[in-house]
Amino acid sequence: MTRPDNDAPSTASPHNNAPPATSPDNDTPSTTSPDNDTPSTTNPDNDALSATSPDNNAQSGAGPGDDPRSTGGPTGDPAPAAGPNGALPDLDPVIHAQARLRVVVALSQLPGGDRITFPRLQEILRMTAGNLSVHLRKLEEAGYVEVTKTHRGRTPATLVHLTQRGRFAFEEYVTALRTLIDPGEDQS
Amino acid sequence: MTSTDDESTFEDPGEALRLIERERVNTIRHVTPDPRLMYWPWGVTWLISFGLSFLRFGPDGKTLVDMPEWLPLITLTGLLITAGVFTGIVGARASRHISGPSSRQGAAYGISWSAGFTSLAVIFGRVGEQLPDEMLGLLWGGGMVALVGVLYMAGSAIWDARDMFVLGAWISVVNVIGVLWGPGWHALVVAVAGGGGLLVAGLIGWMHRR
Numbered sequence: 001m002t003r004p005d006n007d008a009p010s011t012a013s014p015h016n017n018a019p020p021a022t023s024p025d026n027d028t029p030s031t032t033s034p035d036n037d038t039p040s041t042t043n044p045d046n047d048a049l050s051a052t053s054p055d056n057n058a059q060s061g062a063g064p065g066d067d068p069r070s071t072g073g074p075t076g077d078p079a080p081a082a083g084p085n086g087a088l089p090d091l092d093p094v095i096h097a098q099a100r101l102r103v104v105v106a107l108s109q110l111p112g113g114d115r116i117t118f119p120r121l122q123e124i125l126r127m128t129a130g131n132l133s134v135h136l137r138k139l140e141e142a143g144y145v146e147v148t149k150t151h152r153g154r155t156p157a158t159l160v161h162l163t164q165r166g167r168f169a170f171e172e173y174v175t176a177l178r179t180l181i182d183p184g185e186d187q188s
Numbered sequence: 189m190t191s192t193d194d195e196s197t198f199e200d201p202g203e204a205l206r207l208i209e210r211e212r213v214n215t216i217r218h219v220t221p222d223p224r225l226m227y228w229p230w231g232v233t234w235l236i237s238f239g240l241s242f243l244r245f246g247p248d249g250k251t252l253v254d255m256p257e258w259l260p261l262i263t264l265t266g267l268l269i270t271a272g273v274f275t276g277i278v279g280a281r282a283s284r285h286i287s288g289p290s291s292r293q294g295a296a297y298g299i300s301w302s303a304g305f306t307s308l309a310v311i312f313g314r315v316g317e318q319l320p321d322e323m324l325g326l327l328w329g330g331g332m333v334a335l336v337g338v339l340y341m342a343g344s345a346i347w348d349a350r351d352m353f354v355l356g357a358w359i360s361v362v363n364v365i366g367v368l369w370g371p372g373w374h375a376l377v378v379a380v381a382g383g384g385g386l387l388v389a390g391l392i393g394w395m396h397r398r
Contacts, residue, residue, distance in 0.1 A: 096197050096204070097197055098207065105207075105212055114287065114290050115287050115288050116285060120284065124218045124219070177205050
């Protein structure tokens with residue numbers, strides 16, 4: 001019952017090839033960052049990651065045109081080993097937002113192949129219908145989630161499930177998080 | 189509709205990991221039945237009905253507590269049906285509105301229980317005609333409990349649930365010991381160790397998922 005997240009770290013390759021096709025405009029960070037794999041730095045976690053948060057625009061997934069690298073700025077120190085983008089490119093922007101992360105985690109707990117109805121998912125996540133559908137759409141655009149309309153008896157039903165790609169992206173995301181916390185962990 | 193923190197990210201990766209863990213636990217709590225509700229009804233059933241059976245049909249044919257002959261069996265039947273219906277509802281509630289392989293697994297597993305009990309009931313009913321009463325009790329009790337032990341072990345193979353395997357193995361071992369020990373003792377062993385094992389399994393399962 002506990003699965004993907006726990007296994008994930010062992011696979012750990014620091015080179016996250018980020019969300020491949022997600023949103024084209026976000027590709028930039030993943031392609032850059034050759035310095036990516038050395039989070040070995042001094043002040044790894046907090047500084048590195050806080051770089052992501054201040055500027056949410058970059059996270060908005062499909063956010064048109066804003067150069068994600070601009071987020072590297074706020075930490076202010078370009079030099080140290082983590083590099084301006086050291087940590088950032090590892091975190092999939094589609095998943096790295098609280099609401100969507102919660103959706104992905106919940107879906108990842110269902111056995112592969114299982115589908116859950118929209119209202120049930122909503123109940124588990126305690127989100128409004130509007131809110132949930134917004135995030136599902138973004139996840140769907142990224143190819144992480146599949147939403148199908150069907151009928152249960154006579155009533156229409158919307159079924160949701162995490163795709164293979166979504167599962168993989170989530171594992172990668174967890175791996176990236178762990179690498180940020182303990183850079184040495186999976187280098188050995 | 190959309191709350192302000194929708195797109196908000198995290199101050200540090202630890203926070204994200206904690207959120208993941210929280211949400212994981214929350215989801216599991218929703219989509220899997222509470223182990224206490226799944227095991228305790230059976231534990232209580234075994235404790236009471238095998239307990240009554242031991243008191244009424246004790247070792248060496250002794251009656252430890254005087255009560256009508258039919259009481260243990262009626263109690264067992266009543267409690268079994270209640271527990272079956274109750275756990276069926278709890279299990280179905282947890283998996284409602286989720287479709288796919290897991291619901292087919294659940295259905296196949298549920299049908300296995302019914303098929304197993306029906307088969308044994310037919311066999312024992314047929315064979316039992318030839319047996320003295322005390323051996324008849326041992327045959328039914330030992331046979332049914334053996335089936336339960338094996339089904340729990342098989343269930344652990346489906347859901348990759350170690351607790352369930354341990355429970356099934358425990359029940360199987362305890363049952364065999366009871367059968368070898370003989371009529372009367374079997375009921376005592378199953379009531380205390382078997383019923384107790386089910387109660388403990390519910391408790392452990394519940395603690396694991398908190």
